[in-house]
Amino acid sequence: MDVKGRNNNNNNVVMSSEDDEMDLRRGPWTVDEDLTLMNYIATHGEGRWNTLANLAGLKRTGKSCRLRWLNYLRPDVRRGNITLEEQLMILELHTRWGNRWSKIAQYLPGRTDNEIKNYWRTRVQKLAKQLKCDVNSKQFKDTMRYLWMPRLVERIQAASAATSTTTKAVVNNTSSNYINNNNGVKATMGSTPTITSINNEFVSSQPHMTQGYTLENSYTTTSSDSFENNISTISNLGDNNNYCYTSFDNKDNPNLDYYQPSHQPSFSDCITSPSGLFSSQEITDFQFMEPNTPWIQNEDSSNIFWNDETILFLEQQLMNDTM
DNA sequence: AAGTAGATCAACCGCCAAGGG
DNA sequence: ACCCTTGGCGGTTGATCTACT
Numbered sequence: 001m002d003v004k005g006r007n008n009n010n011n012n013v014v015m016s017s018e019d020d021e022m023d024l025r026r027g028p029w030t031v032d033e034d035l036t037l038m039n040y041i042a043t044h045g046e047g048r049w050n051t052l053a054n055l056a057g058l059k060r061t062g063k064s065c066r067l068r069w070l071n072y073l074r075p076d077v078r079r080g081n082i083t084l085e086e087q088l089m090i091l092e093l094h095t096r097w098g099n100r101w102s103k104i105a106q107y108l109p110g111r112t113d114n115e116i117k118n119y120w121r122t123r124v125q126k127l128a129k130q131l132k133c134d135v136n137s138k139q140f141k142d143t144m145r146y147l148w149m150p151r152l153v154e155r156i157q158a159a160s161a162a163t164s165t166t167t168k169a170v171v172n173n174t175s176s177n178y179i180n181n182n183n184g185v186k187a188t189m190g191s192t193p194t195i196t197s198i199n200n201e202f203v204s205s206q207p208h209m210t211q212g213y214t215l216e217n218s219y220t221t222t223s224s225d226s227f228e229n230n231i232s233t234i235s236n237l238g239d240n241n242n243y244c245y246t247s248f249d250n251k252d253n254p255n256l257d258y259y260q261p262s263h264q265p266s267f268s269d270c271i272t273s274p275s276g277l278f279s280s281q282e283i284t285d286f287q288f289m290e291p292n293t294p295w296i297q298n299e300d301s302s303n304i305f306w307n308d309e310t311i312l313f314l315e316q317q318l319m320n321d322t323m
Numbered sequence: 324a325a326g327t328a329g330a331t332c333a334a335c336c337g338c339c340a341a342g343g344g
Numbered sequence: 345a346c347c348c349t350t351g352g353c354g355g356t357t358g359a360t361c362t363a364c365t
Contacts, residue, residue: 028333028359050350066351067334102353117354118332126330 025059029068033058037065038073071112078110082119084156090116091124091144091152 025033040056046069049062058065071077082090086108093104099120101113108116128135131143 026335048350062350063336063352064334070352071333099354113353114333121355122331 023059024061026064029072033060034068034073037069041069041073071114076110077112082111082115084152084159086111087119088149088152088156090119091149094120094124095141095145 049066053060053062053065097103101117105113125135133140
């Protein structure tokens with residue numbers, strides 16, 4: 001991943017006069033800063049971000065450190081395309097909670113609120129614009145619920161059916177990309193530079209990094225939340241048509257008549273992988289799986305969902321509705 | 324090859340709530 | 345009750361990437 005963002009000009013960081021006095025850095029983080037932050041947190045833990053920034057010797061605000069850690073450096077942050085299942089989950093949760101991105105992110109393992117927010121703004125709002133209606137209008141919401149989401153479920157099934165026969169081969173191919181031993185865990189992505197954890201210390205061989213993540217620790221729930229006990233589980237969608245999309249059970253439960261639940265797996269069953277393609281053991285084998293895997297990037301799943309055919313279809317449906 | 328427009332997403336901003344003194 | 349610090353959130357920006365002409 002390239003270091004990019006605001007004020008990125010060969011690491012020349014723009015500072016306000018106030019920041020200049022404070023000697024605070026802004027703009028894109030350097031690899032050295034990342035390593036400093038990661039190593040400090042590995043040793044001392046997170047929290048008390050302003051103090052942390054000072055003690056770690058980072059010329060950053062506590063807020064900036066917190067954001068960098070939560071959105072980018074955290075080991076369980078997952079990167080890469082939003083999967084079809086995740087898209088469905090986002091649409092579903094957004095109908096329930098609106099723009100409460102952090103809340104939505106809680107149900108998408110490894111995804112940050114920032115990423116979901118970006119997804120929504122760039123994809124969903126774009127589509128609303130293409131359909132010439134307001135993203136918050138009833139018309140658009142109905143279109144999502146009754147047209148997009150069922151269609152998305154179909155596509156998930158279709159994609160899953162196509163890939164299920166090659167799952168094992170994929171596992172074998174992908175696992176060869178990793179080095180995982182007792183001394184260090186290394187994440188690789190083609191020619192992408194790496195950050196390696198050796199004896200609990202992060203080092204970088206090249207000036208960029210990729211993210212590893214563990215799935216099993218990245219999705220948590222609490223028994224006190226009745227909604228979470230009835231969490232919608234969007235998973236196993238391609239499992240011999242035995243897919244499920246179990247509904248929210250609260251009184252303000254959205255109308256989910258676009259799905260056809262066939263069985264109710266346990267919550268943990270449904271979170272081992274977004275598509276349920278791998279067993280728990282197979283997932284465990286990928287402690288540092290790269291994002292570029294078939295069930296994370298369903299052959300550019302965004303295009304499957306947002307292609308011209310789909311847009312045309314939706315436009316026609318909307319036309320019919322308004323006639 | 325160069326220019327351009329649109330898409331992406333890391334990072335920042337401002338606001339708010341919680342908690343402690 | 346008030347002030348200050350901290351953490352968290354949603355909204356926004358803008359540098360970079362990518363696709364297209």
